[in-house]
Amino acid sequence: MKKYLKIILPLLVLSLTGFMGYTVVSKIKHKKEIATKIKKIPNFSYNTLNDGAFTLNNLITNKAVIFIYFNSDCNFCNHEAEMIQQNIDKLNNIQIVFVSFEDDEKIVAFANSYNLLGYDNIHFLRDTAHSFTSTFDVNSLPSLVLYDKNHMLIEKIKGQVKIEALIEKLKIKN
DSSP: OHHHHHHHHHHHHHHHHHHHHHHHHHHHHHHHHHHHHSBBBOEEEEEETTSEEEGGGGGGGTSSSEEEEEEEETTHHHHHHHHHHHHHGGGGGEEEEEEESSOOHHHHHHHHHHTTTTTEEEEEEEEETHHHHHHHHHOOOSEEEEEEEBBEEEEEESSSOOHHHHHHHTTTTO
């Protein structure tokens, strides 16, 4: 019996170590693939509030883009929207794309509560397929993904960020 344990136990430990190593290497490889994929704005398709499609082709070229993944019940998301509304005149040279998995009514109520509807550079989209998190490699609310005017990734930000920091990162000139 002890002889079998001396053989089985090391094999078990070796197998578990190998499995954990494989898992870690797979995750690292996946993260590198995603990082490469989002260096430039990837193809995407989300629904507008009137059920039209909004894709990469709807973005204006030569303008910076901020994608904001939000939820109307998230306090930090609400503070971010409030800061954007209070500084809207400083942000007119960029495209702001709010994306949520919530239904249209909640998104519209959120947008209305901060008077953010009706601006040409602000879009509210619904992610019905729940693909934003995997497409842009984000997993928290709010998440901001910043792209420069050439649509190249500047930075991914988890959580709320001050407008001054956004302006500095995007180097917006008014």
